[in-house]
Amino acid sequence: MSNTVDQAAQAAQRRPHVRFSTDVPRQSANDQRQRTADLGTAGLLAARQVVKSYYKERLAIPVLRGVDFAVRDGEFVAIVGQSGSGKSTLLHLLATLDAPDSGEIHFGGRRIDNLPSTSRDLLRNRCLGMIFQFYHLLPELTCLENVLTPCMIAEGVWNYWRRRRTFRERAEHLLEMVGLSHRLKHKPRELSGGEMQRAAIARALVADPEILLADEPTGNLDQKTGQGIMDILTQLNSEGLTVVMVTHDVTVAARADRIVRLVEGRVEPEI
Amino acid sequence: MYKLLLSWRYLRTRYIALASIISVTLGVATLIVVNSVMAGFTREMHKRLHGILSDIVFESHGLDGFPDPEWHMQQIRQVVGDDLEGITAVVHVPAMLNFQVREQWITRQINLIGIDDRTYASVSDFGQYLLHPENRRQLSFLLREDGYAPDKPGFPESGWKYRRLKTAYERAYEEQLQLEQERIREIAGDAAGAAPAEPNPPLAAPPGDPFGVAADPFTAGAEQGARTFDPMTEQFTGIILGIAIGSVRHRDPEGKVQDFFLCRPGDEVQVLFPSSGAPPKPVKETFTIVDFYESKMSEYDSSFAFVPISKLQDLRMMIDPQTGVTSVTSIQLKLRPGADLNAIRDNLQRRFPPNEYTYRIQTWRDMQGPLLAAVQLETTILNILLFLIIAVAGFGILATFFMIVVEKTRDVGILKALGAPSGGVMSIFLSYGLSLGLVGSGVGMVLGLLFVWNINDIAAVVEWITGREVFDPTVYYFREIPTIINPLTVAWVMAGSVLIAVLASVLPARHAARLHPVEALRYE
Ligand SMILES: Nc1ncnc2c1ncn2[C@@H]1O[C@H](COP(=O)(O)OP(=O)(O)O)[C@@H](O)[C@H]1O
Ligand SMILES: [Mg+2]
Numbered sequence: 154m155s156n157t158v159d160q161a162a163q164a165a166q167r168r169p170h171v172r173f174s175t176d177v178p179r180q181s182a183n184d185q186r187q188r189t190a191d192l193g194t195a196g197l198l199a200a201r202q203v204v205k206s207y208y209k210e211r212l213a214i215p216v217l218r219g220v221d222f223a224v225r226d227g228e229f230v231a232i233v234g235q236s237g238s239g240k241s242t243l244l245h246l247l248a249t250l251d252a253p254d255s256g257e258i259h260f261g262g263r264r265i266d267n268l269p270s271t272s273r274d275l276l277r278n279r280c281l282g283m284i285f286q287f288y289h290l291l292p293e294l295t296c297l298e299n300v301l302t303p304c305m306i307a308e309g310v311w312n313y314w315r316r317r318r319t320f321r322e323r324a325e326h327l328l329e330m331v332g333l334s335h336r337l338k339h340k341p342r343e344l345s346g347g348e349m350q351r352a353a354i355a356r357a358l359v360a361d362p363e364i365l366l367a368d369e370p371t372g373n374l375d376q377k378t379g380q381g382i383m384d385i386l387t388q389l390n391s392e393g394l395t396v397v398m399v400t401h402d403v404t405v406a407a408r409a410d411r412i413v414r415l416v417e418g419r420v421e422p423e424i
Numbered sequence: 425m426y427k428l429l430l431s432w433r434y435l436r437t438r439y440i441a442l443a444s445i446i447s448v449t450l451g452v453a454t455l456i457v458v459n460s461v462m463a464g465f466t467r468e469m470h471k472r473l474h475g476i477l478s479d480i481v482f483e484s485h486g487l488d489g490f491p492d493p494e495w496h497m498q499q500i501r502q503v504v505g506d507d508l509e510g511i512t513a514v515v516h517v518p519a520m521l522n523f524q525v526r527e528q529w530i531t532r533q534i535n536l537i538g539i540d541d542r543t544y545a546s547v548s549d550f551g552q553y554l555l556h557p558e559n560r561r562q563l564s565f566l567l568r569e570d571g572y573a574p575d576k577p578g579f580p581e582s583g584w585k586y587r588r589l590k591t592a593y594e595r596a597y598e599e600q601l602q603l604e605q606e607r608i609r610e611i612a613g614d615a616a617g618a619a620p621a622e623p624n625p626p627l628a629a630p631p632g633d634p635f636g637v638a639a640d641p642f643t644a645g646a647e648q649g650a651r652t653f654d655p656m657t658e659q660f661t662g663i664i665l666g667i668a669i670g671s672v673r674h675r676d677p678e679g680k681v682q683d684f685f686l687c688r689p690g691d692e693v694q695v696l697f698p699s700s701g702a703p704p705k706p707v708k709e710t711f712t713i714v715d716f717y718e719s720k721m722s723e724y725d726s727s728f729a730f731v732p733i734s735k736l737q738d739l740r741m742m743i744d745p746q747t748g749v750t751s752v753t754s755i756q757l758k759l760r761p762g763a764d765l766n767a768i769r770d771n772l773q774r775r776f777p778p779n780e781y782t783y784r785i786q787t788w789r790d791m792q793g794p795l796l797a798a799v800q801l802e803t804t805i806l807n808i809l810l811f812l813i814i815a816v817a818g819f820g821i822l823a824t825f826f827m828i829v830v831e832k833t834r835d836v837g838i839l840k841a842l843g844a845p846s847g848g849v850m851s852i853f854l855s856y857g858l859s860l861g862l863v864g865s866g867v868g869m870v871l872g873l874l875f876v877w878n879i880n881d882i883a884a885v886v887e888w889i890t891g892r893e894v895f896d897p898t899v900y901y902f903r904e905i906p907t908i909i910n911p912l913t914v915a916w917v918m919a920g921s922v923l924i925a926v927l928a929s930v931l932p933a934r935h936a937a938r939l940h941p942v943e944a945l946r947y948e
Binding site for chain 1: 426428429430433434437834835839840842843844845846940941942945
């Protein structure tokens with residue numbers, strides 16, 4: 154294990170389990186299991202018969218043809234599939250960034266794909282963390298400000314100003330955990346790919362989400378840097394964070410608890 | 425919070441948008457400059473017009489006027505009440521003015537105004553346009569010793585001093601001429617001689633003509649019995665001439681504007697005007713110039729001449745020989761500041777209804793209506809044009825903003841993925857537009873105000889570069905460009921341009937808010 158990852162692991166152990174206020178009611182893990190069992194959908198996040206097509210000049214391009222799959226609390230799931238198989242599409246649907254043509258998405262036992270947009274915004278802001286292949290940091294903001302963005306979105310000017318110290322401490326903690334404490338004031342373009350992805354992870358975690366959705370987090374990185382990112386993700390998972398990762402790289406996927414294969418718009422039965 | 429932070433960062437990193445806002449800035453600056461100069465012009469014009477004209481003028485249609493001004497004034501006082509500050513009676517008559525410059529007679533068409541020297545200054549700023557400081561304080565139709573126009577460096581020597589010098593010089597010249605003629609006669613040996621005055625007929629002027637009378641020893645001698653007028657110590661009735669009647673404005677070879685005075689206080693002029701009654705007969709009278717009147721409104725400066733009202737009434741036979749009741753052609757009123765001119769005019773019109781009395785009752789604005797309206801129209805049109813220019817600049821901003829939003833498509837996707845609502849995304853770009861508008865119009869305001877404060881220096885620089893005068897003083901009678909900065913106008917202009925910037929950012933901001941998050945994230 155590399156030195157930085159060691160540090161990251163240590164930092165993660167110190168990570169305070171501060172819960173940030175949310176308007177979306179949360180249940181304890183026990184409650185959730187109870188509720189999801191009632192609904193007949195196993196897990197924290199689940200897709201049921203999800204169908205999604207893109208339309209190009211009235212011509213439907215079916216991408217997902219009925220995906221059924223569930224993530225249990227605390228699990229590390231890798232979704233693998235060829236390029237163009239609809240992995241990103243599925244992840245976007247899970248994150249409520251897009252709506253399925255038919256089927257349902259459930260989170261913590263509640264259906265979320267048909268929620269009004271304000272509720273979905275809140276959900277994304279507080280319960281779901283996302284990281285992307287191309288990091289997607291805001292180029293105008295420094296590393297620290299990027300990490301703080303979800304807090305700024307969550308709070309009004311006055312509240313944010315009042316609690317800026319708490320937020321800042323938390324963001325610095327997370328950046329320290331991912332090994333970026335020396336890059337707080339740097340703009341994304343002054344960072345390497347691995348550093349950007351770590352900043353993105355810190356940003357995804359700042360609101361203390363229940364699940365992390367990662368879209369090919371290592372897709373743009375060399376193997377060693379990719380391994381570093383994977384170390385952080387497994388570390389986080391071992392601390393209880395549910396992770397759903399999309400990848401086309403089988404070696405990366407091998408580090409997950411479970412692999413879900415997406416073939417021709419359907420989940421291939423597990424072997 | 426992120427909205428403020430991001431719009432602030434966009435403001436600091438997108439200088440191209442500042443370039444687009446410069447068009448608004450320039451528009452705002454121009455608007456401020458134009459409005460200030462127009463306001464300055466208008467105020468200067470109002471001040472002058474109003475300074476010359478009293479608040480309300482009560483006028484007869486004909487030149488014979490109306491009798492008994494005292495009764496009218498009393499009636500007016502009753503109607504106007506406490507709002508009245510000053511009132512005076514005036515006689516107006518068109519006239520012809522002649523004076524001699526180096527053997528040549530110059531004729532001018534003038535507007536002869538008989539005024540009451542005690543009350544006339546109370547209805548208008550008349551006094552302050554006179555050249556002699558004493559006359560500014562208290563008007564007098566008596567020639568002053570000297571000290572005319574202390575603030576005009578090139579003004580020639582005037583007053584009694586000049587008059588005595590001139591008379592002495594003319595007498596010496598006559599003597600010289602006479603000696604010369606006697607010498608010629610002796611040489612010719614003509615003992616009998618012709619009539620003494622004949623060899624030099626132009627010098628012999630009819631009695632009453634001051635140009636000849638006192639200056640010609642022959643005629644003076646011939647009229648030994650009559651009272652002799654001595655220009656060394658005596659003057660005719662005083663007249664105050666508009667300065668452009670007695671001077672010409674021209675440019676010297678270096679291009680500087682200068683006044684050349686054809687006559688000056690101390691000189692005599694002849695005035696010809698119609699008497700009252702039917703049919704009017706011409707009346708000719710000599711006056712001594714006692715001062716000039718310079719309002720800087722060329723229309724008035726080149727036509728007004730003021731004489732004492734009693735003298736004019738007497739000459740025009742406007743005094744009833746039996747009763748001694750006088751007539752005047754108009755009564756001028758000065759009202760308390762802030763009085764409602766139009767209401768008082770209407771009240772007066774009700775008291776003197778047009779079907780019973782042939783009086784024209786007008787406020788000074790009525791009298792100068794077309795001129796004031798023209799200036800107003802000009803200002804309005806300029807404002808509309810410049811605002812259109814700013815609106816054009818607004819479309820430039822619209823295009824630039826759209827480019828920026830397109831450039832920021834992926835950031836919009838990221839923000840939405842992080843849970844930012846559409847409204848929040850929209851307000852990023854709206855507050856961006858707002859801050860750009862504020863910055864642009866703020867800079868524009870500073871530029872505009874600086875321009876206005878230094879406008880005369882700038883005009884001088886432009887003059888120096890182009891070699892042409894920006895504001896020709898021979899035309900405008902302004903030595904400096906007058907400006908007024910009206911804070912309200914500046915505020916309106918600012919508000920307008922900020923509004924344009926915000927409006928221009930509405931469409932791009934809406935576009936950003938409606939972006940589909942997935943498509944925005946996939947955008948390369
Ligand atoms: N906006 C779109 N319009 C049409 N087709 C699309 C659109 N977005 C994605 N697709 C298609 O959907 C399929 C799945 O895309 P994606 O989910 O990005 O695949 P992956 O992430 O597995 O590589 C691809 O074939 C892609 O061409
Ligand atoms: Mg993909």
